[in-house]
Amino acid sequence: MTSHRLDARRMLCPLPVIRTQDRVAQLPAGDCLTVCCTDPGAVHDIPAWCRVNGHELLDIQHENGEILIRLRVGEE
Amino acid sequence: MTNKRKAVALISGGLDSLLAARVIQEQGIHVEGINFYTGFCVEGHTHAIRKKDRARPKRNNALWSAEQLGIKLHIVDIIEEYKDIVINPKHGYGANLNPCLDCKIFMVHKAREWIDSHDFDFIITGEVIGQRPKSQRKDTMPVIAQESGADDLLLRPLCARNLPPTRPEREGWVDREQLFGFEGRTRKPQMALANTFGFEEYAQPAGGCCFLTDQTYSRKLADLWKARGERRYELDDIMLLKVGRHLRPHPDFKMIIGREDGENKFLEGYRKQYVHLFTTTHRGPLVLIDGEVNDEGLELAARITARFSQGRDAELVDVEVHTLDGEQQVFRVRPIAGAAIPGGWYL
Ligand code: SF4
Numbered sequence: 305m306t307s308h309r310l311d312a313r314r315m316l317c318p319l320p321v322i323r324t325q326d327r328v329a330q331l332p333a334g335d336c337l338t339v340c341c342t343d344p345g346a347v348h349d350i351p352a353w354c355r356v357n358g359h360e361l362l363d364i365q366h367e368n369g370e371i372l373i374r375l376r377v378g379e380e
Numbered sequence: 381m382t383n384k385r386k387a388v389a390l391i392s393g394g395l396d397s398l399l400a401a402r403v404i405q406e407q408g409i410h411v412e413g414i415n416f417y418t419g420f421c422v423e424g425h426t427h428a429i430r431k432k433d434r435a436r437p438k439r440n441n442a443l444w445s446a447e448q449l450g451i452k453l454h455i456v457d458i459i460e461e462y463k464d465i466v467i468n469p470k471h472g473y474g475a476n477l478n479p480c481l482d483c484k485i486f487m488v489h490k491a492r493e494w495i496d497s498h499d500f501d502f503i504i505t506g507e508v509i510g511q512r513p514k515s516q517r518k519d520t521m522p523v524i525a526q527e528s529g530a531d532d533l534l535l536r537p538l539c540a541r542n543l544p545p546t547r548p549e550r551e552g553w554v555d556r557e558q559l560f561g562f563e564g565r566t567r568k569p570q571m572a573l574a575n576t577f578g579f580e581e582y583a584q585p586a587g588g589c590c591f592l593t594d595q596t597y598s599r600k601l602a603d604l605w606k607a608r609g610e611r612r613y614e615l616d617d618i619m620l621l622k623v624g625r626h627l628r629p630h631p632d633f634k635m636i637i638g639r640e641d642g643e644n645k646f647l648e649g650y651r652k653q654y655v656h657l658f659t660t661t662h663r664g665p666l667v668l669i670d671g672e673v674n675d676e677g678l679e680l681a682a683r684i685t686a687r688f689s690q691g692r693d694a695e696l697v698d699v700e701v702h703t704l705d706g707e708q709q710v711f712r713v714r715p716i717a718g719a720a721i722p723g724g725w726y727l
Binding site: 314348 | 417421439440443444446447451452453454455456457619649
């Protein structure tokens with residue numbers, strides 16, 4: 305299992321979701337991705353996107369005005 | 381049917397596309413959703429910027445629809461390709477700068493490309509004849525099907541009974557008898573159908589799905605094109621049109637003035653790209669200057685900035701100006717009187 309990071313700071317929703325989706329499409333199932341964003345809308349949208357598309361939301365942390373959303377890539 | 385047929389549904393986040401997808405799911409078809417992001421979508425943006433909007437419960441309606449349906453949703457970024465649709469719509473604009481018919485054709489065209497590359501069988505939309513005056517009329521339905529290249533692989537489950545049978549119907553992939561013949565502007569049949577499916581809290585039909593249907597927004601976009609002498613935009617331009625108060629005190633430049641902390645914070649992200657001003661002796665907005673500005677213009681911009689600060693009634697206000705080469709200077713100015721700002725400066 306490998307961990308990856310995606311910088312989606314300063315992007316407004318749904319762009320953080322789109323960038324997450326495009327990155328996840330390149331990763332094998334089981335890998336972890338941490339998305340770093342600043343739009344508070346991502347706190348709702350990325351988990352919803354995970355539920356809809358079969359990925360696992362691991363946790364959400366707030367750090368210095370940034371939001372770190374960690375997910376595990378699901379099976380196709 | 382040995383082979384389960386697959387359809388992609390254009391999901392806007394509104395009720396009609398939600399219903400269309402469910403109607404087809406009910407017939408045992410595998411449905412996935414596709415949603416296009418143009419940069420003008422009302423979804424998402426403003427709530428993140430203004431504090432008062434943040435308080436509202438927020439959701440992405442397309443994702444919400446997909447969740448209700450239990451389907452996958454593919455969100456496609458069409459920001460770049462969409463520029464040509466907004467700038468040169470073959471079929472013209474609606475009431476504002478909304479190129480609805482060209483937009484529909486383009487989205488169905490993208491969906492057609494998508495089904496080809498993903499091995500899906502057909503496309504569904506929530507269109508209803510007569511629902512929208514420009515893009516959803518009986519005579520525009522075949523135009524969309526033909527010009528998008530989707531032809532008879534485009535099925536509109538909510539009004540299919542009023543249209544010639546498409547391939548999914550002719551081949552028996554779906555049963556035409558179980559499709560609908562909705563027509564006109566009434567929303568009652570959709571609401572009744574939503575009831576039978578148990579859908580609640582769906583997004584209410586608004587003026588449209590994007591900022592281009594908004595009069596004020598379209599005016600600001602038209603002003604941007606006029607000031608630049610060409611019809612062109614970047615993503616940052618169209619984001620900034622959603623934020624702040626826009627004033628054009630001179631043909632060569634306009635001011636984008638943050639209205640509250642959330643907007644000021646958002647505008648801060650653009651400080652490196654724009655000449656910007658803020659008051660230092662009083663609390664006030666962050667102001668970006670879009671265009672070319674000389675010293676005289678900067679002084680005027682400083683007086684306007686002071687006007688929108690808490691020093692509006694003060695004798696003198698200090699305004700710090702940062703230019704693109706990193707230089708900064710302070711203007712000590714008398715705030716401009718409200719009556720001295722012509723109404724025509726407000727965009
Ligand atoms: S309202 Fe906007 S997104 Fe919807 S069809 Fe018209 S131009 Fe396209």
